[in-house]
Structures are given as C-alpha cells and as structure tokens.
Amino acid sequence: DTKKSTRRLEKVGGTLESTFYKKLLADAKDGDYETFFSFAKSLSPAALDLEIRSLVTLEGHATFINALTRRLISHRDFEAVQAMQNVFLNIHGEALTQNEELQEHLERLLAAQKKESHRILDLVTSSLGTLGFVRDTM
Numbered sequence: 001d002t003k004k005s006t007r008r009l010e011k012v013g014g015t016l017e018s019t020f021y022k023k024l025l026a027d028a029k030d031g032d033y034e035t036f037f038s039f040a041k042s043l044s045p046a047a048l049d050l051e052i053r054s055l056v057t058l059e060g061h062a063t064f065i066n067a068l069t070r071r072l073i074s075h076r077d078f079e080a081v082q083a084m085q086n087v088f089l090n091i092h093g094e095a096l097t098q099n100e101e102l103q104e105h106l107e108r109l110l111a112a113q114k115k116e117s118h119r120i121l122d123l124v125t126s127s128l129g130t131l132g133f134v135r136d137t138m
Contacts, residue, residue, distance in 0.1 A: 052064075
C-alpha cells in the first residue's frame with residue numbers, strides 16, 4: 001500500500017510547476033515578460049533564490065536567459081536583472097558552460113548587458129555633469 005501512495009506522489013511531483021516557471025513560460029510567448037518580472041520582484045530574496053535554483057532544464061535556462069536579455073533591451077529593471085543574473089550564474093554556471101545549446105543565448109545576454117551598462121554609465125555621467133554645472137552656478 002505504501003508503494004501505491006509513493007507512485008502517486010511521484011506522478012504528481014513530476015508534473016508540478018511553480019508559478020514563477022509558469023509565468024516565465026507564458027511571457028516567453030509574448031516576449032515582454034512584464035507579468036514575470038512583476039511577480040519575480042514581489043518575491044522575497046530567499047524565495048527568488050529558490051525559484052532560480054529550481055530552473056534545472058535547458059529549456060528553463062534558455063527561457064530565463066532570454067527573459068533577462070529582453071528586459072535589458074527594454075531598458076527596464078537593470079538592477080533587478082543584474083541581481084537575478086548574478087544568482088543564476090552562480091548557481092547554474094557550470095551547467096551553462098557544459099551545454100553548447102545555451103552559448104548563443106548567453107552571447108546575446110552579454111551583448112545586451114554591455115550595451116545597457118554603457119547606456120546607464122552615460123546617463124550617470126550626464127547627470128553628474130548637469131549636477132556639477134548647477135552646483136557651480138549657485
């Protein structure tokens with residue numbers, strides 16, 4: 001009798017997907033990831049860490065990398081993307097380097113990250129210049 005209940009539990013456990021993963025996949029179809037990022041930002045750091053750790057499939061990795069890339073391209077949530085990217089790479093870095101299927105996704109993320117970093121740096125530099133000018137005139 002315990003074998004039956006264990007089998008049922010395994011069947012149920014194998015098909016469960018978290019809300020985080022469901023929102024990630026649902027937004028992948030639209031490409032904007034607005035719902036996903038709103039949900040991810042509402043999670044506690046520990047819960048977000050757990051959700052990122054639960055991304056164990058290549059499809060999950062590729063979709064998450066694409067979500068980060070698309071968010072950088074949209075010029076939104078730079079700091080949130082950086083934090084999630086850091087956790088993701090620390091947890092899954094070894095798996096990412098061993099799977100050539102993900103290399104193109106990672107290269108697009110790197111390009112988007114560099115471009116957005118330069119844009120943010122330019123904005124900060126411009127703001128500092130404006131602040132310096134205002135300070136000097138007062």
